[in-house]
Amino acid sequence: MTEFHVSLSGVTKNYGKQRAVNNMDLTLRAGECVALAGHNGAGKSTLIKLILGLIRPSSGKVMLLGHEASGRAAVRMRGNIGYLPETVALHPSLTGAETLAFYARLKRQPVSANAALLSRVGIAQAAQRRVGVYSKGMRQRLALAQALLGKPKVLLFDEPTTGLDPASRLMFYEIVRELRNGGSTVLLSTHALSELDGHTDRIVVMKNGSKIADGSMSQLRHTAGLPIRIRLKLGDGSTAGLLPDVWQRIDESKFELACTESDKVDAMRSIGTLNVAIDDIEIHTPSLDDMYAHFLRREDL
Ligand SMILES: Nc1ncnc2c1ncn2[C@@H]1O[C@H](COP(=O)(O)OP(=O)(O)OP(=O)(O)O)[C@@H](O)[C@H]1O
Numbered sequence: 369m370t371e372f373h374v375s376l377s378g379v380t381k382n383y384g385k386q387r388a389v390n391n392m393d394l395t396l397r398a399g400e401c402v403a404l405a406g407h408n409g410a411g412k413s414t415l416i417k418l419i420l421g422l423i424r425p426s427s428g429k430v431m432l433l434g435h436e437a438s439g440r441a442a443v444r445m446r447g448n449i450g451y452l453p454e455t456v457a458l459h460p461s462l463t464g465a466e467t468l469a470f471y472a473r474l475k476r477q478p479v480s481a482n483a484a485l486l487s488r489v490g491i492a493q494a495a496q497r498r499v500g501v502y503s504k505g506m507r508q509r510l511a512l513a514q515a516l517l518g519k520p521k522v523l524l525f526d527e528p529t530t531g532l533d534p535a536s537r538l539m540f541y542e543i544v545r546e547l548r549n550g551g552s553t554v555l556l557s558t559h560a561l562s563e564l565d566g567h568t569d570r571i572v573v574m575k576n577g578s579k580i581a582d583g584s585m586s587q588l589r590h591t592a593g594l595p596i597r598i599r600l601k602l603g604d605g606s607t608a609g610l611l612p613d614v615w616q617r618i619d620e621s622k623f624e625l626a627c628t629e630s631d632k633v634d635a636m637r638s639i640g641t642l643n644v645a646i647d648d649i650e651i652h653t654p655s656l657d658d659m660y661a662h663f664l665r666r667e668d669l
Pocket residue numbers: 383386387388406407408409410411412413414415454
């Protein structure tokens with residue numbers, strides 16, 4: 369049986385006349401990492417707050433670990449939830465260690481595990497320094513540590529990599545992989561689509577509160593149907609006249625063939641039969657940003 373840690377059915381959330389989430393269906397399984405993508409104001413943070421039970425849906429149902437998210441029973445589940453908000457307010461006069469101890473007590477977790485957690489997020493050496501002197505990235509790492517307290521089953525990260533340098537982002541996705549392998553569910557909202565590749569199982573794209581795409585990277589690639597472009601650079605002496613018409617000229621020596629994912633292997637094989645000298649071959653597959661732009665454009669139409 370599939371175990372859903374989170375499920376939303378027909379969920380709508382209105383703030384007065386503003387519809388922030390519109391008739392949303394979504395399920396998140398144990399051990400799954402799902403990215404939530406969308407423009408500013410698409411409804412990502414509202415969706416996360418609905419799952420946390422911080423706000424109630426105007427209609428529809430949000431279930432968290434088997435209980436209605438905004439109901440009384442879910443309150444007892446809170447120890448199983450890790451949340452990293454979009455903006456983190458940490459007290460500047462507390463040290464990193466004191467801050468984490470404060471959150472551990474709030475979450476009724478033993479503080480004995482805190483040193484290992486601070487070291488896991490790479491700020492053990494700064495643990496006795498005041499948070500007021502931390503860099504933005506260090507504060508973000510500390511906030512991540514509080515979200516990881518108590519090995520939560522469900523982790524909700526609102527734009528977790530904002531302010532992190534490339535090495536810190538890698539550390540973050542390494543932690544996400546460990547969490548998934550341990551059976552936790554991770555939902556993370558982001559604008560930085562290009563960094564998601566290979567780190568998430570599914571990507572959900574939101575626009576104006578509605579879900580407009582939901583699938584694995586390869587499913588989205590298939591649905592989007594964006595072409596793969598193969599580029600050849602011909603060697604000296606080879607003339608374009610020897611290339612079939614399907615090859616479009618880019619410049620003097622470069623030519624491009626557009627094909628679908630399923631035609632890719634045949635297209636590559638056909639290159640071996642061409643009667644030209646080839647200096648270089650490049651394959652451009654659509655990036656996540658390309659697909660994201662495609663889904664948003666498609667909705668506009
Ligand atoms: N407390 C609130 N009261 C009124 N409107 C709100 C409230 N919170 C969010 N909204 C509105 O709901 C819509 C969705 O906002 P939300 O913060 O969920 O978007 P988001 O996708 O997280 O955006 P961003 O990427 O900028 O963080 C926006 O139009 C926003 O103005």
